[in-house]
Amino acid sequence: MSHPHPELSAPPALPDGGLRVIPLGGLGEVGRNMTVFEHSGRLLVVDCGVLFPEDHHPGVDLILPDFAPIRDRLDDIEALVLTHGHEDHIGAVPYLLRERGDIPLVGSALTLALLRSKLQEHRLRETVHHAVKEGDRIIFGPYELEFIAVNHSIPDALAVAIRTGTATVLHTGDFKMDQLPLDGRITDLRAFARLGEEGVDLFLTDSTNAETPGFTPAEKSITPVIDQVFRESKQRIIVACFASHIHRVQQVLDAAVAHNRKVAYVGRSMVRNMGIARDLGYLTVPGGVLVEAKQLADLPPERQVLVSTGSQGEPMSALSRIAQRSHNFVHIEEGDTVLLASSLIPGNENAVYRVINGLARWGARVVHKGNALVHVSGHASAGELLYCYNIVRPANVMPVHGEIRHLLANAELARATGVQNVVVAEDGVVVDLVDGVATVSGKVDCGYVFVDGTTVGDVTETDLKDRRILGEEGFISVIVVVDSVSGKVSGGPEIHARGNALDDATFDDIRQPIIDALDAAMRDGTTDSYQLQQIVRRTVGRWVNNTHRRRPMIIPVVVEA
Known part of the structure; x- marks a missing residue:
């Protein structure tokens, strides 16, 4: 079994006839699912969803897949295939269409209808839609797609078989094997078995419930x-x-x-x-x-x-x-x-x-779920995954859709059924299927893209760190006036605190040390205002940490008079 490695370099050119798989989201988290396939210089995208922010993402509305690895190849995209209508699979489509508005969209009638209302909200014009159902086959460039009914917690979910002429890939999307579904539409295990008989070179399987034993209840x-x-x-x-x-x-x-x-x-x-x-x-x-x-x-x-x-x-x-x-x-x-x-x-x-x-x-x-059986999962548990591996008998398996613990648990299930080659990858890790063997070939830069109000991608991890510090520790502003002629502090420091339990009088003990530190620095020839601000930041930060055990954001302002 191979594991992602942070030292992986950019992947080499894809050999002729090879199929490249580039996960841009959904491998390492539950959400923002997006997988890019490359073959003969053309791209096929499966799903394009969002991840919802947690407490450590203050001010963030949505988290998108990172489109950067394919941004200069948007014209190579043959189609965007949507397995079902959940937000973590369709929510980022409007943001991709902002970058290329005519990408053909492929999905079931319900999936496309839910997406259509989302595009209207984003004021995006109607693009080409291809409504498909189980049993349908459709060709885009070098890809022949076949759609298979799967059961999930939303109607009309589909798995997709991708044939390139040199390889066959089966991507389950999100699925389970409810044998008595409310709509009577069961996961088509006969189609899974038929594909298995034909030969599945790479099986991408939903990992969300891989740690849960048995079968998901109906x-x-x-x-x-x-x-x-x-x-x-x-x-x-x-x-x-x-x-x-x-x-x-x-x-x-x-x-x-x-x-x-x-x-x-x-x-x-x-x-x-x-x-x-x-x-x-x-x-x-x-x-x-x-x-x-x-x-x-x-x-x-x-x-x-x-x-x-x-x-x-x-x-x-x-x-x-x-x-x-x-x-x-x-x-x-x-x-x-x-x-x-x-x-x-x-x-x-x-x-x-x-x-x-x-x-x-x-x-x-x-x-609620804690005191009554009021919810069942929409994802296949370990018993269902084992069943699928045994009927598909794939040559290679790549677990998808889940946190790293889910991916690893799913990999163990595949290996237990005798699958010889299981590739565990995370977002950005590139997997190449060449001559029937899947291997990790490199890595592309791939991070979180944050939506903050109407702003997309401008918020960085550093900004979120600053927001967390402000939210948890508050901030202290320090304003000092220095005389550039005499080289001494001529006004202040004026100190104010917000978002913590410190009042302005608390800082009486640190005012003179700030003045002494600045006077000493200016005597030694330091005149640059940025360097003087850093001296103020270090002096106040050290004192607040030692005295009050806090690490607030410190905003120093040094004004030359």
């Missing part, structure tokens, strides 16, 4: 729990889930009909996505069950159901505002039931529990 296993919540609730029910989880919303609608309740959507993305799903036939809405959110107030509490965004504790989401009692028209009352029907994305735990505590404080009963 979506239908949640239905009795939802029914029980509806049966036991005497007042209003609020269900929070992902705005793309059409199957979960279908279960809620069916339960509402069975218990004579009306349903309203809360949250812009929920209203938009469920409207798209209904129009395309992926969501069945029984007549009379759906009403506008503000109309629910006219009904008694025991007939109300709200389906809301905010299952991850997002601060501006509908559920967070409800928990803070700052929502326009939804106010939690004693005896209401809140159902968090989703998983906890790693890093969101504190935010979610903050919302749960806020809801409980107002008297709501909160049902």
Whole structure:
């Protein structure tokens, strides 16, 4: 098994007939999935998603894949294939289309419909869309693509087989093997087996649940729990889930009909996505069950159901505002039931529990994954992955979609079934498939690209470090006036602190040491204002650290009089 190595150099030229795989996101984190394939001088991109920021990304709205390695080759892209409609697979498409607006987009009807509304939000013109379904084959340049039905937590997910004439690659996208899916559309293991018989040279497999033993439970296993919540609730029910989880919303609608309740959507993305799903036939809405959110107030509490965004504790989401009692028209009352029907994305735990505590404080009963079976994963567990390796029997395996621990766990599963060559790579690590053997050939520079408001890519890791320091330690400003003629301090230092427990009087002990340090430096011939500022920064920083055990940001200003 080969592992990524930080000392890898740029990859050499790709040999004739070879296939190059360049992951630009999704290998080393759960999100921002994007993989670039190169063959005969042409590129094929599979997925282009976003990663949502965590607490150590202050002020960041989204994190994108790094397009830099392919920026000078955008005209070589034959197509962008989208395996399904989740944000971590389609969310960055508008940002790529800003750089080349006519890239052909390939995906299922639902995936493209969800993307189309996103492009409208970004005010991007309609590009060429190729709607495909399982069983379809389509050719782009040197790539022949075949699409295979896979089951996931959103309808219409697809795996893609990529044939180049010299190699066959099978990319699962996100998938699981629910044998009793709500929509009756199962993962097509017969197609997987057929491809295995033909010969799969490289198998790229979803790693998200590789550490979880056994098989992922069926979506239908949640239905009795939802029914029980509806049966036991005497007042209003609020269900929070992902705005793309059409199957979960279908279960809620069916339960509402069975218990004579009306349903309203809360949250812009929920209203938009469920409207798209209904129009395309992926969501069945029984007549009379759906009403506008503000109309629910006219009904008694025991007939109300709200389906809301905010299952991850997002601060501006509908559920967070409800928990803070700052929502326009939804106010939690004693005896209401809140159902968090989703998983906890790693890093969101504190935010979610903050919302749960806020809801409980107002008297709501909160049902969540910690106390009831209200969510099942959309990803294949270890037993399903083993099953797939045994029926596909690939020559080479490259785990994708997951943190490094997930990739390594998936690699061990592949090796356990007898796969001889397993390549573990991370973002930017280039893997070449030449003469039937996959090997790491080098690395491209590939980092995080931060979206901050309307700014894309201008925020750096250094900026985030500064923001974290400001948020955790505050800052101290020091203004000093020096006389360039006499070479002495003539005014100040004036010192102010913000964002910490230090008041201005605290700094009386350090004022004279600042003056002494500057006078000494100027006596020795230092006149450059930047060097004098550094002396102030070091003097104050050392004193604050030794005296108060703090490391605030220090902003020195030296003015020449």
